[in-house]
Amino acid sequence: MKKNLILFGILAASINFNAAVNHNLFEEIIFKTTKVANVKFSVNVTYSGNPLSGASVNVMQEGKNIGSAITNIKGTVTINIANYNGKLVSITTSLAGYQNNTIEGTTLSNGKSINISLTKGTSSATAIPESKVESIYSKSEDKVNKLEKKTAHHNSDTEKAHENTEKLNEQAKKTEGDVVSANEKTEAIRKKAEEAKKKAEQERENADNIRNEASKISTDAEKQISNTSNDRAKSAEERARLAREREKSLSLLEEEQATLKAEEEAKKAKKEQKKAEKEAKDETEKIEDEVKEREEEAKKEQKEAEKEEKEAKERAKKQEAEKKEAEKNQKEAEKDQKEAEKEAKVAEKEAKVAEKEKEADEKYQAELEKLKSSQSKIDKKRGKIDKDQKKLDKKIKKGKMDAEKAKGEQAKIDGKHSKLDKSQSKIDKKVKKIKKKFKKQ
Secondary structure (H helix, E strand, C coil): CHHHHHHHHHHHHHHHHCHHHHHHHHHHHHHHHHCCCCEEEEEEEEECCEECCCCEEEEEECCEEEEEEECCCCCEEEEEECCCCCCCEEEEEECCCECEEEEEEECCCCCCEEEEECCECCCEEEECCCCCHHHHHHHHHHHHHCHHHHHHHHHHHHHHHHHHHHHHHHHHHHHHHHHHHHHHHHHHHHHHHHHHHHHHHHHHHHHHHHHHHHHCCCCHHHHHHCCCHHHHHHHHHHHHHHHHHHHHHHHHHHHHCCCCCCCCCCCCCCCCCCHHHHHHHHHHHHHHHHHHHHHHHHHHHHHHHHHHHHHHHHHHHHHHHHHHHHHHHHHHHHHHHHHHHHHHHHHHHHHHHHHHHHHHHHHHHHHHHHHHHHHHHHHHHHHHHHHHHHHHHHHHHHCCCCHHHHHHHHHHHHHHHHHHHHHHHHHHHHHHHHHHHCCCC
16 A cells, blocks of 8 residues: 555656646546447456356446446346446445445446455445556645655554554464463363263163163063063064164264354455556656655665564464364364263163163062962973873773763863863963053063
8 A cells, every 4th residue: 555655656746747748648548538438348246256146236426326237147247338428437236145345436448347256244345446547647746745744654654563563472372372271171071071972881881781681581480471472572672672773873873963164255356457557657667766765764664564563463363263273172072072961861861761671570570470389380280180181091092991980080180170270360360460560562
């Protein structure tokens, strides 16, 4: 910016020094510009290098709208302006969800292509094209009068730059401390999260052990009562195993999910240079060395100070980035900790449920054990009756027993079976009642 101010002064001095030649030159340039009648130019609107459709482009001159259009799907719009007078215009581009972008003080010409990049947000941005011939011509005399004052300000700017450098260095140190503190806190949180995860794994392992222990409880009594109970138990155990595997798979899926990428937004600089401006600048080269001699020493010191200030800003920016990264890591660690603690609670709940299931199975087996002795007595009596039946059948087959007597013996055996059937029926009813009580199939 300071370089441009110096250049303005040089140009103005050149204009005054060569008034006879330069005044006619500028008049000719302005005359040619104002004679432009119809102008057709294009505007390309983008966001992060991608075209933006539906953007509104308005061309203003002296507070009046002289042209407007909406960009197409390629982010391009062509605008025709009739009876354009060659004076400076401003171009404002707007789109919902993006910052308005205004280019101030530019001229139009046939075939001209203007590139505009929008940024997401709600504020407005204004770009003022530099080095316009009209602007230089109208402001050059005032810039030359202020040249000496601007030179005197260099020393003041240098001192301010040194002060800013010191402040930035202090800020960088403070930020560095914040980064270290945030990293330490993040590490502590991560350790806590790891402990919570270990606790969750231990609780799940305890739950599995409890379930395994419960599944190993003796089922001899139930085997005596029903030959199909083992199959049902195995089926229930298989369902429990599959349920545990599904729970583990869901936990892994949740841990693998990830979430947030940030967009990088960049602005492209716009330059507008005209041949007339270059010619005007070339004219001022004759006196440029003389002006530079008066400023060289002060500028040198100022550049050194600005370099230090820039380095300090870069250091502060780097420290700030590290601080943000540390804070981000801290938040992620806190999130992991919460997930781990949640997982630990779920695992603890599963262990309690497994413990209750084990206690219920133990009570169920205890109830069956009470019927085991009665069932054994029935089985023994049934065995003795079967032996008596075999002996009777053998005698009847050999014809060694009277028919009436054989019938009487058979009636006794059938009576014993009938009594055992009643006892067996009572046991079966008790078994059904127990299974219903403990919700067994």
